[in-house]
Amino acid sequence: MPTLDKPLTRNVRADGAPVDIAAYERADGYQAVRKALTMAPGDIINLMKQANLRGRGGAGFNTGLKWSFVPMGPDAPTPKYVVCNADEMEPGTFKDRLLLESDPHQLIEGMIIAALAIEATTGYIFLRWEYREAAARIYRALAEAYARGYLGRRVAGSDHAFDLHLHVSGGRYMCGEETGLLNALEGRRANPRTKPPYPQVAGLWGKPTVVNNVETLCNVPHIVLRGADWFKSLSYTADGGTKLYGASGSVRRPGLWELPMGTTVRELLEEHAGGMPDGLKFRGLLPGGASTEFLVEEHLDVRMDFTDVPKAGSRLGTGTMIVLDDRTCPVGMLWNLEHFFAQESCGWCTPCWSGLAWVEQLLARMEEGGGQPGDLEKMEFQTHFLGPGHTFCALAPGAAEPLTSALKYFREDFERHIREHRCPYH
Amino acid sequence: MLTVEERHEIEEELKRYPDRHAVTIDALKIVQRRRGWVTDEALRDVADFLGVSAHDLDGVATFYNLIYRQPVGRHVILVCDSVSCWIRRYDRIREALGTRLGIGFGETTSDGRFTMLPIVCLGACDHAPVLMIDQDLHRDVTPDGVEEILAKYD
Structure with missing residues (x-):
């Protein structure tokens, strides 16, 4: 049985207000940055690999492995960039909104640690325009983090510099595609780029760049503070951590829940989402956004992780399911x-x-x-x-x-x- | 001509990026926020200011759906037409708005008060159907509730 910690949403307040930097620090906030400053970049990367933190944007790529492709050492091209993909535009997906609005410092701390791991000196949060409340809260959190010295020329008093900026997008789903996002950040049309070269080698302005999803980065401080074994103990399966699952469409109680990775479709649908609305029967669901394959009745006991959902012919995607009833075409x-x-x-x-x-x-x-x-x-x-x-x-x-x-x-x-x-x- | 304030705001954005081209989208949004939409003249002025070609900049402007190259009303209604809102009958919201305002998607009321546009998933699917007016997100919208929402916008 996994431990029932909920690291990602521990600071989420019932009234929806964001935690400010003082409250965040009282809850061990920015301690992970201090710890990461005592670690070698390679050790941070290895820790992420061991934790098996898989990308929460939908592709599920091992985060440590992704970071390990960045050229390191004195001969590596500079500057390097860390980019947070906060473009959340996959239809049926509303999980990153919660993290951005309720605990922006958690994301900022994750990005600082990512920057230390790949020796990046600049970061961008790429946010969709429609998330107006999130934008206001991120601006405020960035100002607080600069004022306390977590961002800027000397991160937490160290010799490491890291500047972090918010970029508010002009729209289009393509901006959520990693290389389309980089083109958008450069002020161009968000067409995709040829891969290889991958962004880790030649990304933003041709420099080494990692692009990670909001939820992925929000996990990073917790892994640094509490370790890979703890992170793996949060999950039912080999994919580490918790997952922000959601349900929308035809369910009695649409919503969002942080639960152990590998929670079954049935538990999400019947317990957390309260089953089908009165008079409607279950027909099928898209497990993780518009671009995933349907699951049907026979798949209700599938574990929602990056390994089991593919065995059922679909993908975990963003983990926010869209439910179809028997009266809808x-x-x-x-x-x-x-x-x-x-x-x-x-x-x-x-x-x-x-x-x-x-x-x-x-x-x-x-x-x-x-x-x-x-x-x-x-x-x-x-x-x-x-x-x-x-x-x-x-x-x-x-x-x-x-x-x-x-x-x-x-x-x-x-x-x-x-x-x-x-x-x-x- | 760009105003002093517009130039100043664009200059502020330039500090956050290593080259001028990166600021195209921000600059267009700055102009649009003050003028409602991006005219051909404004487009050329932004292009000159950033040192990029006007054709290149128009390619950028027309790619992004939230940059308006046509006039819009004082308030823009963005009605989510993606899948979760579709299942929760967003079409009834669209119809209620259409009946009340006498416009369809892509149209502006004759008094210039509202423009109504479709928008992709607004990321608030647990409160579908949803819409935005200007900066505000409205959740769990009902056809009967449309009137009350609209009343907040002059």
């Missing part, structure tokens, strides 16, 4: 999802801008009663080209995931739309 839902992806395609890769527009039109026509025999085959044809390996970034493969799985689990719904020339849910 799966074809309509897919139309909504693919409309989003088609709209947010940056236009860089043909399978994406062309394929998604085609898929959206087929779904729109089908939902409005004009579906034709052969439409499902056309969509399956498109999912092949939208899939991995045909585009620069993960937008198109992400768009293909709900579609491929919906065609599998809700095929009869699609066929009825074509057969009956109407949406049977209306």
